[in-house]
Amino acid sequence: MRLANKHLIITGAARGIGFAIASKCVREGATVGICDLSPEAVDRACAQLEAAGGRAIPLPADVTDDVAVRQMVHVAHERFGRIDGLVNNAGITKDAQLRNMSDEQWRQVIDVNLTGVFQCTRAVADMLCAQGSGAIVSISSVVGLYGNFGQTNYAAAKAGVIGMTMTWAKELGRKNVRANAVCPGFINTSILGTIPEQVLARLRAMVPMNRLGEPEEVANAVAFLLSDEASFINGVALEVSGGIAI
Ligand SMILES: NC(=O)c1ccc[n+]([C@@H]2O[C@H](COP(=O)([O-])OP(=O)(O)OC[C@H]3O[C@@H](n4cnc5c(N)ncnc54)[C@H](O)[C@@H]3O)[C@@H](O)[C@H]2O)c1
Numbered sequence: 001m002r003l004a005n006k007h008l009i010i011t012g013a014a015r016g017i018g019f020a021i022a023s024k025c026v027r028e029g030a031t032v033g034i035c036d037l038s039p040e041a042v043d044r045a046c047a048q049l050e051a052a053g054g055r056a057i058p059l060p061a062d063v064t065d066d067v068a069v070r071q072m073v074h075v076a077h078e079r080f081g082r083i084d085g086l087v088n089n090a091g092i093t094k095d096a097q098l099r100n101m102s103d104e105q106w107r108q109v110i111d112v113n114l115t116g117v118f119q120c121t122r123a124v125a126d127m128l129c130a131q132g133s134g135a136i137v138s139i140s141s142v143v144g145l146y147g148n149f150g151q152t153n154y155a156a157a158k159a160g161v162i163g164m165t166m167t168w169a170k171e172l173g174r175k176n177v178r179a180n181a182v183c184p185g186f187i188n189t190s191i192l193g194t195i196p197e198q199v200l201a202r203l204r205a206m207v208p209m210n211r212l213g214e215p216e217e218v219a220n221a222v223a224f225l226l227s228d229e230a231s232f233i234n235g236v237a238l239e240v241s242g243g244i245a246i
Contacts, residue, residue, distance in 0.1 A: 001029030002227040007080035009033040009073065011063050011120055012090030014041035016189035017139065020215030021087055024223045026054025033059040033076040035120075036090070063090045063116030066123075073123040082131060085226045086124050088117040088138040088161070093191060095150040106153045113157035118164060121179075125168075129175040135226045136172075136179040138165055139218070142241050145183055158183075162237045169235030178234040180225045185241025187213040209242035 003025055010025070012018040014036035022032045026049050034049075036042045039060040049056040057079050061072035077083055091113045094105040117138050128134030143151055144158025161181055168179035186192065186203045192212075195203075204210055221240045224230055239245070 001027075002229055003223060004029035006030040006084040006226065007033075007076070007082055008085040008087065008226065009035060009059065009076050009083060009120070009124070010087040010089060011035040011116070013087075014038065014045045016191065017184065017187060017215045017218050018087070018089040019045055020219040021089060021222050022049060022056065023052070023054070024216065024219035025226070026052070026056065028223055028227070030084075030226075031055040031057070031080060033057050033072075033080070035059040035061050035063070035072055037062055063088075063120055064111045066119045069116075069119045069123050073120075073127075077127060083124055083127055084133070085135040085137070086120060087222060087226070088120055088136070090116055091139065091157075091191075093151070093154055093194070095154070095194070097150050098152050101152055109153035110157050113154065114160045114164075117161050121164070121168065125172060125177070128177045129172060132176050134172075134177040135230070136165075136168060136177070137222050137225045138179070138181045139222075140165075140181040140183045140237060142183050142185045142239060142244055145237065145239070146245055165237065166235050173234050178225075178230070180230070180233060180235065181237040182218060182221050182225065183237050183239045183241065184218045185213055185239070185244040187215055187218055189215055207242040207244050208246065211242065213240060213242060 013022045013034040042058040042060045046056040061068040140161040141158040165181040
């Protein structure tokens with residue numbers, strides 16, 4: 001098992017890609033802390049993982065709340081004894097074209113998708129550096145690489161995640177702490193719920209493989225980057241998109 005004895009925190013893990021990452025990681029032998037907004041949803045996710053034979057602890061927290069984030073990391077450290085990895089996965093969309101985008105839409109997406117990632121990583125960085133090992137994987141998006149119609153806020157945040165990842169790869173790499181990003185294409189989860197079927201059909205047609213991705217396909221890449229098999233991979237932004245941009 002490629003993540004045996006690893007203790008991980010995964011944000012936004014109650015459903016979607018985050019839950020798929022948590023499921024994959026426990027199957028690979030990790031113990032996972034499930035961080036998400038709703039305590040009930042977090043408990044349900046933990047119960048599901050435990051029913052499947054995994055080890056999971058609830059870490060309900062809002063990644064935009066720095067006090068809650070520090071407390072969440074403290075609880076994980078107390079329960080686990082150490083933290084080996086962080087997956088920054090929590091994210092939202094609030095789409096509008098530039099000319100109609102409100103300050104509120106801009107701020108909400110930047111708060112969760114950019115500031116949340118910054119705060120969670122800052123909260124674990126000292127611990128990982130002190131122990132001289134660790135892996136951070138942040139979920140960006142192909143939108144952070146290529147932009148997307150109606151997603152100025154999301155594109156800015158996801159491009160920012162790639163910039164922060166490269167910076168952390170330089171700053172923390174010296175302490176044997178690796179930082180990488182994964183850039184999914186369009187993946188079959190509820191976040192796509194607001195996209196009309198016509199648009200989804202167009203998105204599918206842009207992919208040489210002519211389909212959306214599945215959360216498990218993103219989870220496989222994340223588990224690899226967290227594992228020691230990726231021990232010299234640092235500062236990459238790995239596309240998991242079926243080749244959407246070629
Ligand atoms: N689905 C896609 O097509 C796609 C593509 C590229 C990138 N992504 C990214 O992957 C990640 C997961 O997306 P998903 O499709 O699974 O979405 P999702 O909406 O199914 O899941 C996101 C999870 O994040 C949680 N969350 C939201 N705000 C939070 C906060 N402030 N604090 C803690 N948790 C919070 C939600 O409660 C939810 O459980 C996001 O970062 C998203 O931007 C998704």
